[in-house]
Amino acid sequence: MAELFPILDARLSAAAAFVQPHSAVADIGCDHGKLAAYLAVQKKCKVIAADIRSAPLERARETMARYHCPESVECRLGDGLSVLAAGEVTTVVIAGVSGITICEMIAACPFPLETGTRFIFVPPTKHAHLRGWLWSHGFALLDETPVVAAGRVYTVMCWEYTAQKKQMDAFACAVGKTGKRTPQAKAYLEHVALLARKYARGVKDPERQADILILASRVEQEAKKCEM
Structure with a gap:
């Protein structure tokens, strides 16, 4: 058919x-x-x-x-x-x-x-x-x-x-409206956090690097909410 x-x-x-x-x-x-x-x-x-x-x-x-x-x-x-x-x-x-x-x-x-x-x-x-x-x-x-x-x-x-x-701040730009309670949302936010941590490794300015790592942690916390 x-x-x-x-x-x-x-x-x-x-x-x-x-x-x-x-x-x-x-x-x-x-x-x-x-x-x-x-x-x-x-x-x-x-x-x-x-x-x-x-x-x-x-x-x-x-x-x-x-x-x-x-x-x-x-x-x-x-x-x-x-x-x-x-x-x-x-x-x-x-x-x-x-x-x-x-x-x-x-x-x-x-x-x-x-x-x-x-x-x-x-x-x-x-x-x-x-x-x-x-x-x-x-x-x-x-x-x-x-x-x-x-x-x-x-x-x-x-x-x-x-x-x-x-x-909008960096966190809003990083996650948008992706924080939904779905496995796909969790996977997406974990991926965003991983990319942020990888990017931070190449940043030489300590303050800038710290800001990016804080952002990555916030995104990881958002990913955990998708499990609830």
């Missing part, structure tokens, strides 16, 4: 869960197009699937044809948010690039962001940097879902652009 929609891994499933039905969605860096096809079929969304490379975009077109959703998904070749027009979508998904790259993509957006626009991110690295940058540039963190996929821990973030800027 043919599949009616693509089967997503834990990361993309969590991202899809943050997408509201009947939204206008941009899947930036769509790669194989599975998420775009899933949203078109399962959530009845109008999707723009975009990639900077032509080969992945061709695979995405093949995915759309396989799941019979070519009319509800438009494939576009281009760099980041430059493929969009102002107000064209209500939700933007960016997966598979680092938190720093996501910041650069948003900063390079060729039009002003509209308040209320939802952004869903699945960054493999630089999560704390991304959280801090987004808060300081007018985004509100709605929720996060820590997941484990292919033996690695990730967090899937859901943000909304509000134009209200905030400056």
